[in-house]
Amino acid sequence: MKYPIQTLALTFLAVGANSRAETVAIINARLETVSQAGVIPQGTLLMKDGRIAAMGTAVHIPDGAREIDVRGAIVTPGLIAPSTNVMVDEVNLEAATRDDFGGDKISAAFDVQYGINPASVQVRVGRQSGVTEAVITPLAGRLSLDAEDEDLSALQGGGDGAGTDPALFAGQAAIVRLDDNDADPVVKAKVAVALDLGEAGASHAGGSRGAAIALVKSALNDAREFAANRVAYTRGQTRAYGLSRINLEALVPVVEGRTPLLIRVDRASDIRLALRLASEERLRIILEGAREGWMVAEEIARAHAAVLVDPQDDLPSSFESLASRLDNIARLNKAGVLVAIKAKRDFNSLRPIRLNAGTAVAYGLPYDAALAAVTLNPARIWGIDARVGSLEIGKDADVVIWSADPLETTSYPTAVFIRGVEQLGTSRRLELRDRYMKEDDGYPPAYH
Numbered sequence: 001m002k003y004p005i006q007t008l009a010l011t012f013l014a015v016g017a018n019s020r021a022e023t024v025a026i027i028n029a030r031l032e033t034v035s036q037a038g039v040i041p042q043g044t045l046l047m048k049d050g051r052i053a054a055m056g057t058a059v060h061i062p063d064g065a066r067e068i069d070v071r072g073a074i075v076t077p078g079l080i081a082p083s084t085n086v087m088v089d090e091v092n093l094e095a096a097t098r099d100d101f102g103g104d105k106i107s108a109a110f111d112v113q114y115g116i117n118p119a120s121v122q123v124r125v126g127r128q129s130g131v132t133e134a135v136i137t138p139l140a141g142r143l144s145l146d147a148e149d150e151d152l153s154a155l156q157g158g159g160d161g162a163g164t165d166p167a168l169f170a171g172q173a174a175i176v177r178l179d180d181n182d183a184d185p186v187v188k189a190k191v192a193v194a195l196d197l198g199e200a201g202a203s204h205a206g207g208s209r210g211a212a213i214a215l216v217k218s219a220l221n222d223a224r225e226f227a228a229n230r231v232a233y234t235r236g237q238t239r240a241y242g243l244s245r246i247n248l249e250a251l252v253p254v255v256e257g258r259t260p261l262l263i264r265v266d267r268a269s270d271i272r273l274a275l276r277l278a279s280e281e282r283l284r285i286i287l288e289g290a291r292e293g294w295m296v297a298e299e300i301a302r303a304h305a306a307v308l309v310d311p312q313d314d315l316p317s318s319f320e321s322l323a324s325r326l327d328n329i330a331r332l333n334k335a336g337v338l339v340a341i342k343a344k345r346d347f348n349s350l351r352p353i354r355l356n357a358g359t360a361v362a363y364g365l366p367y368d369a370a371l372a373a374v375t376l377n378p379a380r381i382w383g384i385d386a387r388v389g390s391l392e393i394g395k396d397a398d399v400v401i402w403s404a405d406p407l408e409t410t411s412y413p414t415a416v417f418i419r420g421v422e423q424l425g426t427s428r429r430l431e432l433r434d435r436y437m438k439e440d441d442g443y444p445p446a447y448h
Contacts, residue, residue, distance in 0.1 A: 021050040021420035023065040026401065029075040031055065033391040034368075034376045045075060047397035050419035055393060068415070070401055076371065077390050078132025078398035078418065082308045082340040082378035083262075083288055084349045086134050087120045087176060087185070088112055100345075101139040102171050108219075108254075109246035110171025112136045113189040123178045126350030127423055130406060130413045132178055132398040133187065134350065135382055137262060137288075138171035140196045140204055167204045168215055170194035172250060173262065175382060179418045191382055192262040192286065193254050198270040199320050213273065218242050220281050223251035260284040267320035268295040275303045286381060288342070289313070291321040294328045297335035306338040306381040311360040312352070329373070330364030340378040341370070358407035370407060396420075 024047045031040040033055070044059040045052065054060070061067065090097035099115025116136065126134065171194060175187040196204055201212035222241040226248040232238050233245070241248060253259035263274045266289045275296075278285040287293070288308040293300060300307060309329045316322040332339050341360065343352040357370040365373070379389025388396050397420035404411035416423045 021047070021397070023048045023053075023062060024417070024420065024422075025059070025061045025065045025067045026075055026399070027061075027067055027069050028072060029070045029401070030072060031391060032074055032076045032371060034077055034372050035390040035392050037392070042072070045391065045399065047399065047417060047420040050397055050421070052391060052393050052395050052397050052399075055391060068401070070414075073414070074402045074404070074406060075391070076130070076400050076402065076406055077375045077388065078400055078416070079130045079353060079374045080340075080378040080382075080389065081126070081131050081134035081342065081350050081353055082381060083137045083173075083342045083345075084134050085139075085345045086122045086126055086136060086178070086350055087116045087118065088136055089345070090117075090120060090122070100136070102167075104167060106171070107140070107167055107243070107247050108169035108171065108193050108250040109244075110138055111174070111189065112138045112171060113174040113186050116174070116176060116186060118183055118185045122350065123180070124424060124426065126178050127416050128413065128425070129351045129354060130400040130402070130416065131350045131353065132400070132416065132418050133175060133384075133388060134178060135173055135175050135191065135378070137173045137192070137194050139345075140167045140170035140194070140200070168196055168201055168212060169219070169247070169251070170196065175384065177418060178423075179421070180424055181418075181421055187384070190250075190253070190259065192260045193250060194262040194264065194288075197263055197265045197274055198267055198289075199318060200264065209270065209273070213277065215242070216277065217281070219247075219251060220255050220283075223248050223255045227252045227255065254283060255281070257282065257284055260286050262286045262288055264288045266291040266318075266324075268292040268323065270320065271296050272299065275299060275305060278303065278305065290332070291324040291328065293337075294325065294331035295323060297332045297337060300332065301336040306340065306377075307332055308340050308342045308378075308381070310342050310344065311356045311363070311365075326359065327363040327365075329360045333365055333369050333373075338377055338381060339369075339373050340381055341373040354406050355409055358409070361407060367407070 026045045028042060031043045031045060043057050046054040046059050085100045088099040102110030172190045173192045174189040175191055176185040177187055197212060202209045205212040205215050219242060222243055226233055229238050254261050261283050263285050265271050265274050265287060271290060286306050290307045290309060291313050293307055311329045314324045314326045316324055329339050341353055341357050343349050343356055353374055357374050361367050361370045376389040379385035388398050397417055399417040400413050401415040402411050403414050
């Protein structure tokens with residue numbers, strides 16, 4: 001049986017969170033594959049056992065498969081948020097609801113996976129924007145209720161340095177699925193260690209940028225020595241190290257090149273400093289922020305460093321972002337930098353991602369590059385592109401059907417599949433809307 005596009009929203013609401021993956025054929029679709037297959041103007045995508053089983057213009061649909069006729073609608077891979085606080089932050093300035101920062105007792109060893117709440121109201125809000133996976137990244141320091149509520153400015157450095165590790169290293173990131181069916185949504189933990197440089201790093205170090213770099217290089221050197229002398233360390237036969245054992249343990253995979261360092265940095269000179277640090281210490285790095293990245297785009301490309309960018313970060317809100325501009329990501333992409341599009345770390349952190357991609361297109365980023373920057377590129381950056389990020393046979397069936405162009409503000413997903421399972425299309429916000437939009441019968445809304 002074929003389902004017209006008008007019925008998809010109803011189907012989207014009706015499918016329960018505990019339903020199992022079925023065989024589904026999406027037919028008459030414009031398939032934006034974000035792969036070597038390019039765009040298939042009118043094709044079929046077959047999902048079976050949670051994976052993409054077939055795709056193209058002449059796909060055999062097995063008996064018993066559910067067919068969804070999208071009548072020319074766009075179908076894309078699920079979007080991937082490359083750096084967010086989903087599932088670990090509910091109310092920005094309410095400390096009891098935040099598990100995305102480690103405070104002043106721990107630094108590199110802080111692990112966000114242990115604070116993840118799969119029942120977070122953000123999950124369904126994110127899926128309503130087509131996001132199916134996200135990378136949860138920690139922040140350095142502790143929450144300050146007096147700070148402005150914007151990204152890193154809401155956090156302060158860890159203490160005065162007395163008896164605590166410097167809060168330069170924010171901790172370890174994790175990758176999650178936004179799947180209602182999964183009580184344990186963590187796909188992979190400890191995928192990177194986050195580090196603040198620039199103004200934030202200088203503040204956390206209790207001094208200047210020079211102090212921050214000195215502390216970072218000392219910590220990396222300590223981690224190398226610790227890795228080579230674990231037995232002696234246990235016996236108390238090594239020199240004193242600047243970090244505690246759990247933080248040294250967390251940095252060992254970084255100095256051995258097995259885990260990347262996610263460096264938050266904006267100013268052009270600070271980006272150069274991060275690239276120099278990576279070269280001298282032989283580190284794998286990912287840059288986040290890079291508001292002045294366009295000024296050093298070719299240097300970033302030569303260093304093979306990927307960049308996570310918010311295309312709407314165009315205002316000179318600090319001394320380290322005076323040269324911010326809306327075509328930053330377009331210039332980075334043109335220079336050959338692997339870029340992924342992110343948004344701010346507030347309650348709606350997942351919703352603006354695709355809209356930021358649309359803004360990037362308006363300021364020079366090619367459309368196909370923008371779509372890749374919210375799908376395949378973040379998958380490549382975080383090492384999960386063998387499984388997700390594009391529509392290819394054998395990959396997880398993380399698939400989104402759109403009402404119109406996914407990079408336009410008025411479009412929305414009419415159906416979202418994660419590993420072949422159609423997800424709930426409602427959210428707490430929609431449920432509240434429906435509750436309080438009853439016809440006026442003389443009773444207060446809460447009594448319905």
